Amino acid sequence: MSDLTKLxxxxxxxxxxxxxxxxxxxxxxxxxxIEAANPTLNAYVEVTADKAIDMARAxxxxxxxxxxxxxEGAPLGIKxxxxxxxxxxxxxxxxxxxxxxxxxxxxxxxxxxDGAVMLGKLNMDEFAMGSSNETSAFGPVxxxxxxxxxxxxxxxxxxxxxxxxxxxxxxxxxxxxxxTGGSIRQPAAFTGTVGIKPTYGRAxxxxxxxxxxxxDQAGPITKTVEDAALLLQSMCSFDAKDSxxxxxxxxxxxxSVGKSVKGLRIGVPREYVVDGMPTEIxxxxxxxxxxxxxxxxxxxxxxxxxxxxxxxxxxxxAPAEASSNLARYDGMRFGHRAEDFKSLDDLYATxxxxxxxxxxxxxxxxxxxxxxxxxxDAYYVKALKVRRRIAEDxxxxxxxxxxxLTPSTPSAAFALGDKQIDPLTMYLNDVFTVTTNLAGLxxxxxxxxxxxxxxxxxxxxIGKALDEATVFQVGAALERAxxxxxxxxxxx
Amino acid sequence: xxxxxxxxxxxxxxxxxxxxLEIHAQVASKAKLFSGAAxxxxxxxxxxxxxxxxxxxxxxxxxxxxxxxxxVKTGLGLRAQINRRSQFDRKNYFYPDLPTGYQIxxxxxxxxxxxxxxxxxxxxxxxxxxxxxxxxxQDAGKLIHDLSPTESYVDLxxxxxxxxxxxxxxxxxxxxxxxxxxxxxxxxxxxxxxCDGDMEKGNLRADVNVSVCRAGNYDKFKETGDFSYLGxxxxxxxxxxxxxxxxxxxxEARRQIEILEDGGSITQETRLYDPTAGETRSxxxxxxxxxxxxxxxxxxxxxxxxxxxxxxxxxSLPELPDDKRKRLMADYGLxxxxxxxxxxxxxxxxxxxxxxxxxDAKLVSNWVTNEVSARLGAExxxxxxxxxxxxxxxxxxxxxxxxxxxxxxxxEVFDHVWNGEGSPAEVVxxxxxxxxxxxGAIERAVDEIIAANPDKTxxxxxxxxxxxWFVGQVxxxxxxxxxxxxxxxxxxxxxGL
Numbered sequence: 001m002s003d004l005t006k007l008x009x010x011x012x013x014x015x016x017x018x019x020x021x022x023x024x025x026x027x028x029x030x031x032x033x034i035e036a037a038n039p040t041l042n043a044y045v046e047v048t049a050d051k052a053i054d055m056a057r058a059x060x061x062x063x064x065x066x067x068x069x070x071x072e073g074a075p076l077g078i079k080x081x082x083x084x085x086x087x088x089x090x091x092x093x094x095x096x097x098x099x100x101x102x103x104x105x106x107x108x109x110x111x112x113x114d115g116a117v118m119l120g121k122l123n124m125d126e127f128a129m130g131s132s133n134e135t136s137a138f139g140p141v142x143x144x145x146x147x148x149x150x151x152x153x154x155x156x157x158x159x160x161x162x163x164x165x166x167x168x169x170x171x172x173x174x175x176x177x178x179x180t181g182g183s184i185r186q187p188a189a190f191t192g193t194v195g196i197k198p199t200y201g202r203a204x205x206x207x208x209x210x211x212x213x214x215x216d217q218a219g220p221i222t223k224t225v226e227d228a229a230l231l232l233q234s235m236c237s238f239d240a241k242d243s244x245x246x247x248x249x250x251x252x253x254x255x256s257v258g259k260s261v262k263g264l265r266i267g268v269p270r271e272y273v274v275d276g277m278p279t280e281i282x283x284x285x286x287x288x289x290x291x292x293x294x295x296x297x298x299x300x301x302x303x304x305x306x307x308x309x310x311x312x313x314x315x316x317x318a319p320a321e322a323s324s325n326l327a328r329y330d331g332m333r334f335g336h337r338a339e340d341f342k343s344l345d346d347l348y349a350t351x352x353x354x355x356x357x358x359x360x361x362x363x364x365x366x367x368x369x370x371x372x373x374x375x376x377d378a379y380y381v382k383a384l385k386v387r388r389r390i391a392e393d394x395x396x397x398x399x400x401x402x403x404x405l406t407p408s409t410p411s412a413a414f415a416l417g418d419k420q421i422d423p424l425t426m427y428l429n430d431v432f433t434v435t436t437n438l439a440g441l442x443x444x445x446x447x448x449x450x451x452x453x454x455x456x457x458x459x460x461x462i463g464k465a466l467d468e469a470t471v472f473q474v475g476a477a478l479e480r481a482x483x484x485x486x487x488x489x490x491x492x
Numbered sequence: 493x494x495x496x497x498x499x500x501x502x503x504x505x506x507x508x509x510x511x512x513l514e515i516h517a518q519v520a521s522k523a524k525l526f527s528g529a530a531x532x533x534x535x536x537x538x539x540x541x542x543x544x545x546x547x548x549x550x551x552x553x554x555x556x557x558x559x560x561x562x563x564v565k566t567g568l569g570l571r572a573q574i575n576r577r578s579q580f581d582r583k584n585y586f587y588p589d590l591p592t593g594y595q596i597x598x599x600x601x602x603x604x605x606x607x608x609x610x611x612x613x614x615x616x617x618x619x620x621x622x623x624x625x626x627x628x629x630q631d632a633g634k635l636i637h638d639l640s641p642t643e644s645y646v647d648l649x650x651x652x653x654x655x656x657x658x659x660x661x662x663x664x665x666x667x668x669x670x671x672x673x674x675x676x677x678x679x680x681x682x683x684x685x686x687c688d689g690d691m692e693k694g695n696l697r698a699d700v701n702v703s704v705c706r707a708g709n710y711d712k713f714k715e716t717g718d719f720s721y722l723g724x725x726x727x728x729x730x731x732x733x734x735x736x737x738x739x740x741x742x743x744e745a746r747r748q749i750e751i752l753e754d755g756g757s758i759t760q761e762t763r764l765y766d767p768t769a770g771e772t773r774s775x776x777x778x779x780x781x782x783x784x785x786x787x788x789x790x791x792x793x794x795x796x797x798x799x800x801x802x803x804x805x806x807x808s809l810p811e812l813p814d815d816k817r818k819r820l821m822a823d824y825g826l827x828x829x830x831x832x833x834x835x836x837x838x839x840x841x842x843x844x845x846x847x848x849x850x851x852d853a854k855l856v857s858n859w860v861t862n863e864v865s866a867r868l869g870a871e872x873x874x875x876x877x878x879x880x881x882x883x884x885x886x887x888x889x890x891x892x893x894x895x896x897x898x899x900x901x902x903x904e905v906f907d908h909v910w911n912g913e914g915s916p917a918e919v920v921x922x923x924x925x926x927x928x929x930x931x932g933a934i935e936r937a938v939d940e941i942i943a944a945n946p947d948k949t950x951x952x953x954x955x956x957x958x959x960x961w962f963v964g965q966v967x968x969x970x971x972x973x974x975x976x977x978x979x980x981x982x983x984x985x986x987x988g989l
Contacts, residue, residue: 083550096549103543105550205791207550213790242552243792321790324582327593328547332646348586371584371785380787 004029005170009074009227010254012173016063016073023063023073026173027056027117030075034119034171040492043156043166045080045138046088047120055117062115071234072115077172079163080121081128082108082218083207087118091209092126092136092159095329095336095355105207106239107176107218114234119172123162126357127326128183128211131429133161134420135359143191143413144169144488147453154413154455157187157429163221164191168488174222174231178208180215181314182409182433185445188221189408189458192447192486194228194475195221199465200440201246203232204239210325212318213244215437225446225476229253232468248466256472262296264474267401271307274410274431281407281457284449288405288459291481292474300401304393307435309386314434315427316370316383322360323367329355362423391439398464403474406432408445408458432460442468444475448482456486498665499707500745504753506707509745510722511664511700512624515677516730517656517687518631518695519562525630525654526553526596533693537636537647545652547591552791555580559654560795562686563603563628564805566656569684569812570623570677572607574802578627580792584785588646589633597657599786602627603795610814611676612832614668621673622661631655656687662701662722665710667738674698674737675836679813683838697732701725702744704752723748724758728765728772740765744772816841824853833861839875840865846882851889859885863906884909888916898976900967901925928974931982937969938962938982949987956989 004026007015015021031049038044052075059073083089083101090096108118125135132155133141141161143154145168156165160177164187167175177184179197188195196219203218210216220231233253239245268289273282293299331337331351338350356364370379397404410431419426436443442465445458459478463471499506524531527544544551567574579601582594604626610618633651637644658677664670678696681687689696703723705713713721728744731737743765748758761777811819813835820831820841834841834857843864848856864885868878888905891897897905897920908919920926928934941962942949952958959980966979983989 089549091549099549101549103548103550205550206552209549210791241554243554244790320787324584324594324785324787327584327586328549328591330586330588330593332588333546333591334548344588345586368785371787373783373785376785376787 005033007173008223009071009174009230010224012074013071013230016059017068019063023056023059023075023117024053026073027052027075027119030119030172037169037171037492041142041144041165041169041171042139043123043141043162043169043171044077044120045090045092045123045162048087048118049120051087052117052119055112059115059117069113069115070230071111073117074115074173075117075119076111076231077119077122077163077166077175078108079124079160079175079177081124081178081209082176083209084108084118084121087121089121089209090137091128092124092138093356093360094137095352096209096334097137097336099334101207103207106204106237106241107208107235109207110234110237111176116234122160122166122175125159125161125183126360127209127322128159128178128180128216129322129359129363130158131182131186131426132414132416132419133158134416135357136161137357140416141165142416142492144492145191145413145455146488146491147455150453152415155190155416157190157409157413159183160187160195160221164188164193164195167191167193167221167223169492174220174227176218176235177221178216178218179433179437180211180318181437182430184219184221185433185443185458185460186409186429188445189447189456190413192456192484192488193221193223194225194444194446194479195219196228196232196444196468196471196475197436197442198232198236198468199246199442200437201244202236202250202466202468204237204242204245206239206241212321213325214321215314215318217437225444225472225479226254226257228444228475229257229472246466251469253468253472256469257476259473259476260296261292261474261477263298264403264470265298265300265401266292266474267300267302267397267404269302269304269307269404269406271304272406272432277407277410278451280451281410284457284459285405285407288448288478291478292405295477295481297474302397302401302404304390304397304435306386306389306393310390310435310438311427311431313383313386313390314430314438315366316379317387317438319363319367320371320380320383321367323364323371326356326360326364331355359423387438390435394435394439394441394462402464403470404462405474406460406462408432408460412451412453412455412457436462441465442471444471446475446478446482447484448478449484450486454486456484500704500749502749502753507704507745507749508707508710509665509741510662510703510705510710510713511670511741512662512725513660513664513670513673513701514699515658515660515674516697516699517566517658517677517681517689519559519628519654519656520685520687521556521559521562521654523556523558524652525556525559525628527652529652531653535649537645538649540649541651545591545648547593553596553789555792555795556654559628560603560797561805562654563626563656564797564802565684565809566658566681566686567604567607567626568802568806568809569680569686570604570607570609570626570658572623572626573605574797575601575603575605576797576799577601578603578795580628580789580795581786582789585782587632588644589635589648589651591633591648591651595630595632596789596792597629598627600788601794609673609676609680611669611673613672616828616832619669621663624659624661626656626658629655629657667741670700670741671734671738674734676813679836679838683810683813685810691732691734694732697730698737700728700731700737700741700744702728702741702748703758704745704748723752724760726758726760726772727762729762729775731765736765736767739767739770740772743770747772820844824848824857826853826857830854830857830861837875839878843875843878843882847885847889849886851886852893855889855892856885859889863903867910880910884915891916891920895927895929895975896920897925897927898972900976901927901972904972925973928970929978931978934966934970934974934978934982937966937974938979938986941965941969942986952987952989959983959987959989962987
């Protein structure tokens with residue numbers, strides 16, 4: 001029955017509904033696969049086998065009585081950033097090791113409402129800060145892909161590395177993820193999977209461990225664009241418990257998948273050609289343009305002049321918010337508390353020094369610095385102004401184009417350990433993805449080709465606010481044209 | 493022009509105090525500012541705490557609209573500018589009573605802007621105090637240090653409760669003015685129903701910014717707006733009674749003057765008033781002051797208020813103390829003094845109005861502000877807890893007006909009524925306290941007293957004010973029930989005065 005793990009989410013949901021197999025069967029198949037693969041890939045930090053079986057049986061009962069939801073019986077992996085009631089939630093940090101929330105995030109609650117089954121919690125960069133999954137307190141996730149002729153273990157990207165790796169290696173049908181600067185799209189691109197970050201406000205942040213409130217959005221990592229539509233529409237909802245949640249209906253995005261893109265105007269921003277970008281990335285981008293042209297799109301060269309300021313802006317805004325959001329991890333009420341301390345201040349300092357990893361500490365320090373008196377105007381206020389300019393760049397082109405096509409990342413997956421020495425090199429991973437977070441726009445990464453070593457590469461489609469429909473439509477067209485069917489070899 | 497009453501004598505010359513106050517008023521609300529948790533007094537430790545208040549991962553604040561309405565109401569009551577757009581900011585610092593590591597407040601764009609409050613001084617004159625702003629913010633929890641010698645406990649019941657911080661301009665000049673200002677704000681808040689004003693429970697407390705300058709410099713500051721004319725200020729935190737506000741200011745001003753006269757300089761710092769020692773003590777200096785790293789709270793959208801909603805709130809405002817004072821004077825012919833005493837408590841003014849219908853308003857006012865107030869005061873109650881129906885006061889005054897009882901007897905009647913023996917009419921009946929207006933009976937009593945006291949009768953011709961002794965004797969003989977006017981008339985006639 002191990003074939004079941006190779007199914008798409010849509011295929012599995014249909015098969016379950018048709019009673020071709022049971023949720024208990026497919027769930028067990030995944031649990032078996034995870035057991036074999038996880039010691040090597042390290043995608044799951046916790047496998048909730050008993051809970052999964054219980055949920056699967058309950059789903060089977062609902063399917064039998066004809067009452068199944070949209071995701072009934074489908075086993076999913078959950079990024080460990082989403083609080084799950086009664087199940088440890090760590091955000092990849094020692095600070096939260098052993099923390100069991102007495103509540104459920106709205107996003108995961110929506111999935112269970114629709115009948116999904118939880119296989120376990122997925123590894124991630126600590127507090128979603130990282131682009132390689134190497135900042136996780138649980139060790140890095142390993143990418144199931146390897147470059148031809150190399151045995152080096154590669155990063156699946158980050159921060160949703162566990163989600164991407166698990167989907168690519170068939171350790172779940174699909175996974176939840178989150179994206180603050182590219183944490184869904186970059187790992188999706190590195191693993192040959194699809195990942196979408198919706199418009200800011202579509203998915204509730206309630207119960208999602210916060211990194212940077214004004215940028216964080218939940219989204220799925222899946223095997224296909226259709227799966228991404230299916231899972232995203234289940235994750236999204238208006239939520240009165242999140243003040244930034246949009247009080248707006250969630251469309252049926254699966255309807256957009258497969259729709260003709262003829263006549264759509266696709267923008268190609270000239271500022272996304274960056275120094276030192278590998279030729280194969282440029283070639284892939286050109287290929288994407290050609291595919292869409294062939295499909296009847298009009299290609300428009302556009303300018304997003306403030307693009308070059310996006311990364312520095314992001315690395316002021318995100319750490320600033322994080323420095324405040326993570327102040328609650330003080331060793332007082334939950335989480336790690338230092339055993340030896342001399343004073344109250346020492347208790348705070350020691351607990352946090354012990355509980356947080358280096359990258360988190362680096363960003364909290366940057367964040368506290370840019371918000372401090374005397375620097376606030378020069379950094380934070382300035383960054384907010386630039387952020388507005390970046391958003392305006394997009395506003396200015398929506399009259400000319402319906403969607404924008406860019407590469408997802410400036411490179412294919414790199415080897416674990418490669419970029420750890422220099423955080424700035426690591427930060428460059430987000431260069432194509434941060435703009436949509438700063439502007440609050442939806443963006444999808446679709447696998448579209450491979451590099452010389454056979455590693456997957458992704459193309460990104462950016463849409464107008466709330467226009468995920470067009471993003472899915474164009475993403476699906478690219479998927480069709482690319483016919484990306486490569487799978488990593490089973491070396492683990 | 494420098495006002496003599498506002499100067500303090502020093503060894504080296506005259507000084508003036510300048511003060512600005514930050515009043516923290518707990519918003520009257522059943523729920524906290526950003527969580528659904530209940531607000532109340534007397535709950536067990538940590539019984540009124542939601543996961544949002546406790547700062548659990550992934551918990552988000554959602555604004556309580558009722559608290560916003562209360563703030564708008566208060567702003568309107570202070571005749572202040574209501575800002576159509578305001579914003580919440582985070583004030584970041586670590587402390588065990590602050591679970592999220594930041595307090596949500598409004599630094600950059602407060603919900604209420606400038607206003608002005610008219611305050612009555614002790615002498616019946618009025619002075620204006622400028623309001624700089626009113627903003628909404630969260631209260632912190634409470635630390636309890638005295639339950640264990642080695643541990644401190646945290647009670648988060650208060651954490652996240654809504655506060656209004658009302659910031660005044662540096663317009664206050666004497667301890668009395670400061671107290672009168674806080675009293676006025678408290679009265680307005682109670683009238684509006686936006687804060688219960690309970691200072692004992694800490695629901696209303698003040699941070700007092702005190703500085704001293706040479707006599708005359710304040711006027712120069714007022715003319716130029718140049719703060720360099722004023723001295724360096726110290727902030728006395730969390731003073732929670734009128735008496736302590738006055739004492740703290742007096743101590744602090746004297747302390748600052750002594751430092752300056754000794755050639756020293758004032759360090760800007762935060763101080764604490766210790767009522768037991770009667771002194772202020774340094775908490776932290778400006779150098780030790782934390783950098784709060786304020787920035788807009790990204791979990792909350794800017795707060796936009798609709799003009800129509802503000803208008804709706806404005807239309808629903810109750811009569812404010814100033815308006816009530818003017819109306820009581822106009823409608824009931826009361827003196828300003830009486831009106832001010834009555835409006836100091838909304839329930840007192842209401843009580844007065846209920847009793848004064850068709851009666852001698854001045855007389856009713858006297859009974860309400862003297863006897864009733866005194867009895868309530870003795871029992872530690874205020875007018876909202878008044879057990880005596882207003883109709884009883886009305887009836888008592890009616891009995892006086894119609895000469896059924898004298899004012900003196902009325903006090904006795906009041907005692908019985910207060911003790912729950914029934915209405916004034918019933919008490920008069922039951923105890924036979926009706927005034928004797930029968931001149932025959934009074935004449936007989938007068939005759940008897942004159943006859944029995946020939947020496948006193950002779951003396952009164954020389955010293956007419958000695959008639960008082962005769963009045964007393966007649967009242968005594970009639971059990972106090974004789975009509976005093978009639979007694980006087982008859983005595984004068986019989987004594988030939």
